[in-house]
Amino acid sequence: MPSDESVLRVRDVRKSYRGNPVLRGVDLDLPPGRVAGIVGENGAGKTTLLRVLAGDLRPDGGSVRHGGRIGHCPQETVLHDAFTVDQHLRFFQVAYGLESLRRAEELMEALRFSGSRRARPATLSGGTRQKLNLVLALMHDPDLLLLDEPYQGFDWETYVRFWDLAEELRGRGRSVLVVSHLAYDAARLDTLHRLEGGVLRAADRTGAA
Amino acid sequence: MKGHWTCYATAVRMTFVEHLRNRLALVIIVLFIPVWMILIYALSLEIPLPFFVRAADRTVTMPAGVLNQLGGALQILALITGFMMFVTTMNSAPFDRRLVRSGFPQPCLIAAKLTALVVVALVVALYATGLICLTHPTAQPLLLSAALAGGALIYGGIGVALAAVLTSDLAGLVLVTVICSIDLALQSPLATPAATGVLVRYLPDYGPMQAAVAAVAMDTVPWSAVGPAVCWALATVALGISAFAGRTRVQGPVGGPVTATHP
Numbered sequence: 001m002p003s004d005e006s007v008l009r010v011r012d013v014r015k016s017y018r019g020n021p022v023l024r025g026v027d028l029d030l031p032p033g034r035v036a037g038i039v040g041e042n043g044a045g046k047t048t049l050l051r052v053l054a055g056d057l058r059p060d061g062g063s064v065r066h067g068g069r070i071g072h073c074p075q076e077t078v079l080h081d082a083f084t085v086d087q088h089l090r091f092f093q094v095a096y097g098l099e100s101l102r103r104a105e106e107l108m109e110a111l112r113f114s115g116s117r118r119a120r121p122a123t124l125s126g127g128t129r130q131k132l133n134l135v136l137a138l139m140h141d142p143d144l145l146l147l148d149e150p151y152q153g154f155d156w157e158t159y160v161r162f163w164d165l166a167e168e169l170r171g172r173g174r175s176v177l178v179v180s181h182l183a184y185d186a187a188r189l190d191t192l193h194r195l196e197g198g199v200l201r202a203a204d205r206t207g208a209a
Numbered sequence: 210m211k212g213h214w215t216c217y218a219t220a221v222r223m224t225f226v227e228h229l230r231n232r233l234a235l236v237i238i239v240l241f242i243p244v245w246m247i248l249i250y251a252l253s254l255e256i257p258l259p260f261f262v263r264a265a266d267r268t269v270t271m272p273a274g275v276l277n278q279l280g281g282a283l284q285i286l287a288l289i290t291g292f293m294m295f296v297t298t299m300n301s302a303p304f305d306r307r308l309v310r311s312g313f314p315q316p317c318l319i320a321a322k323l324t325a326l327v328v329v330a331l332v333v334a335l336y337a338t339g340l341i342c343l344t345h346p347t348a349q350p351l352l353l354s355a356a357l358a359g360g361a362l363i364y365g366g367i368g369v370a371l372a373a374v375l376t377s378d379l380a381g382l383v384l385v386t387v388i389c390s391i392d393l394a395l396q397s398p399l400a401t402p403a404a405t406g407v408l409v410r411y412l413p414d415y416g417p418m419q420a421a422v423a424a425v426a427m428d429t430v431p432w433s434a435v436g437p438a439v440c441w442a443l444a445t446v447a448l449g450i451s452a453f454a455g456r457t458r459v460q461g462p463v464g465g466p467v468t469a470t471h472p
Contacts, residue, residue: 056310072310080304082230083223094219095313097212136307 006067007032007144007175008053013062014198015048022048023059024198030144032067033173035166035188039180039203040195046179047075049195050148053177068143075148077133079121085132086117089139096140104139110165111135111158126153134162145169145176163188216314220321227297228325234293238333242285246340249281250274258398263410264419264431271426273399275345279421280393282337283414286357287364287392290329291385294368296378298322298453306457315457319450326365326446334358345425353424360417362442364389367413369449373456393418413441 010028014021022045030036040046051057053064054072079088089104108114111131121129130153138145151159166176166188178189186192186203194203229235253274260276261268309315334357338350347353368385375381392412409415416438423431 054310074307076303078303078307080227080301082227082301087223087226091219091223091308091313092311094216095308095311097312136311140311 005032006030006065008067008070008177009063009065010053011063013049013052013064014060015045015052015057016060021198023052025062026195026198026200028193028200030175030177032143032175033170034190035170035176035178036191036193037178037180037186037189038193038195038200042181044195045198046181046195047148050146050177050179054146066144069140070144070146071137071140071142072146073134073137073148073150075152077121077126077129079129079132079136081120081122084118084120085124088132088136089117092136092139098140101139103141104135107135107138107165110168111161127155127158130154131158138165141174143174145174147176147178149180150178213314213317216317217320220313220317221324224297224321224325225328227301228293228329231293231296234289234296237289238336242282242289242333242337243340245285246278246282246337247344250278250344253277260398260422260426262419262423262427262431262434264416264434265423265427265429267427269422269426271422275425276397276422277399278341278344279425280397280418282341282357283360283417283421284389284393286330286333286337286361287389287414288385289333290326290361291364291368291371291389292382293329294322294326294365294449295372295375295381295385297325298369298372298449299375299378299381302372302456305453309457315454318457319453322369322453323446323450326362326369330358330361330365334361341425347425348428349424349430351424352430353421356417356420356424356438359420359438359442360414363413363417363438363445366442366445366447366449370445370452373449373452389414410437413445416441 006029008028008030010026013023013026015023026049038046038049048057052059054070056072083091089101093101093104105114111134113128113131116124116128121132124132130151134150151162154162163185169176178185192203193200251274256273257270258273258276259268259270305318309318334354337357338354341347341353342350364385367388368381371381371384375384392414395412396409396415396418416434416436419431419434420438423429423434
């Protein structure tokens with residue numbers, strides 16, 4: 001862990017595409033046990049920022065420090081249509097070096113899709129694919145979970161279960177960073193930031209996007 | 210070591226599941242290879258054709274049907290392995306990248322892809338060799354299998370490399386078909402009067418074609434054809450692996466603590 005106990009510490013992160021600056025110096029600190037949100041208009045650079053934070057994209061400058069294991073749930077469901085749900089779990093069990101799939105099974109139970117383990121993604125609904133996408137990001141019980149528009153395709157009950165899960169993670173000292181273009185969940189967050197003009201600013205949690 | 214073996218075994222299983230889900234390729238292997246090879250043999254002109262085995266510095270005369278069948282076998286095997294490797298590599302790229310970011314060792318994925326390529330090349334080569342031996346006597350069936358497998362390996366590597374730069378199935382199929390058609394048409398004495406020219410030595414399937422003809426019509430191994438074939442196979446497979454590694458490269462795995470500082 002970094003000395004300040006932050007699970008994520010971001011300093012002056014910059015990123016441009018073909019000379020067009022998207023991130024102009026992003027700073028962010030996220031302590032353990034916090035649920036934070038980042039909102040911004042379409043094209044503001046939210047997904048770029050999350051990819052930089054996840055280590056998926058190299059920034060032009062600045063620093064990103066993680067204080068533990070991280071999980072990243074991308075906006076697009078990154079699954080493989082040739083594999084069953086069970087096979088997905090098995091491959092990521094090996095990737096994360098997990099002894100068992102106990103945590104994955106708990107998550108599937110919490111999200112109510114334990115019965116689909118022999119199904120392939122192509123036969124699942126968009127919401128169920130997104131549940132699997134989320135389980136793959138969470139099954140190693142990361143200290144920090146990075147979520148990009150995580151509840152697309154969720155029905156209301158799943159949406160509520162998702163926030164119950166976020167509460168459970170926060171209660172166990174895990175941190176969650178949610179990126180969204182809407183701020184209607186602001187009341188569920190500990191802190192809210194707005195990405196505007198390539199920098200992060202504190203935002204009012206009672207206001208809409 | 211045990212961890213790496215587990216990763217490799219898992220990746221191999223995953224890669225074969227992908228290939229076995231490619232039903233079109235399996236149907237082509239089981240049905241189209243024999244139909245194509247028997248038809249091209251049966252419907253060719255019944256004339257003798259001279260073929261210059263440059264690697265042995267000798268001209269052999271063979272029935273046109275046999276020569277066309279060998280060229281046809283190399284072509285269909287090149288198309289199948291090239292397209293199978295292209296499709297699986299392209300379709301699984303985002304998933305492979307996510308796996309690597311989650312801590313799955315990239316070398317295990319690469320080794321699994323290579324294993325699948327070699328197994329696919331050997332299986333289709335042995336199958337095609339059996340079919341060729343059924344239609345006419347072959348002096349050196351093992352050499353014929355090696356020649357066909359070499360051709361399949363070369364185009365499998367091309368398929369993996371193309372998957373790094375193309376984004377549609379159709380584009381991959383067209384490119385593999387065009388490259389392979391030009392390659393083999395230029396070596397056919399029936400299609401190209403200049404098939405004995407020096408330039409054919411630099412074509413990808415030069416080595417496999419020379420070895421395949423020698424396997425049927427001669428009782429010696431044309432060793433000087435082996436070098437170009439091995440070089441082409443190593444070069445295309447290395448290119449494919451480099452392209453795959455570049456495409457699945459990540460800044461750091463998400464499974465473990467990371468400190469990334471950039472000036």
